[in-house]
Amino acid sequence: MDALYTAVATATHGREGRAVSSDGKLDLELGIPTEMGGDGKGTNPEQLFAAGYAACFASALGVVGRQAKVDLGDAAVTAEVGIGKQGEGFGLKVALRVELPDALDAARGRELVEQAHQVCPYSNATRGNIPVELVIE
CATH class of the missing domain: 3.30.300.20 (K homology (KH) domain)
Incomplete structure (x- = not known):
């Protein structure tokens, strides 16, 4: 398959870190859901x-x-x-x-x-x- 587009994102510190796309359009705080024992801050x-x-x-x-x-x-x-x-x-x-x-x-x-x-x-x-x-x- 020849890719028409390739998205690139980097996550640091796993589920309690941050995810950022290479173009900067996505920059999100990550967090563990309360249902899984986390504080629920950030997305997952x-x-x-x-x-x-x-x-x-x-x-x-x-x-x-x-x-x-x-x-x-x-x-x-x-x-x-x-x-x-x-x-x-x-x-x-x-x-x-x-x-x-x-x-x-x-x-x-x-x-x-x-x-x-x-x-x-x-x-x-x-x-x-x-x-x-x-x-x-």
Whole structure:
């Protein structure tokens, strides 16, 4: 694959540090969530992953919608990224909650969401690695 774009970011001090992109557009304090024993200050890798996956999947949905000549302009994607113990380490799971326009037939909507799941780079990266549930709301 020839990369069309490469994002570069550096994190220091792990989950209680800072993440900064090479262009300076991203500069975030990181913190451990209170649910994991931290103080909850700052964002965390799971929130960043959720934001990226939601945005990417929404774009993929727009691509398949345009190809099918279906207006999905009002669609919204919410990504829920969970982290928990898995064996000796930790693992992730994802639920993608997709809100489609009311006028769209449910079966057609499901078909387009499944197609977006095949197109989305995040979905392709996670497929077979972590469970991803597609929920149409």
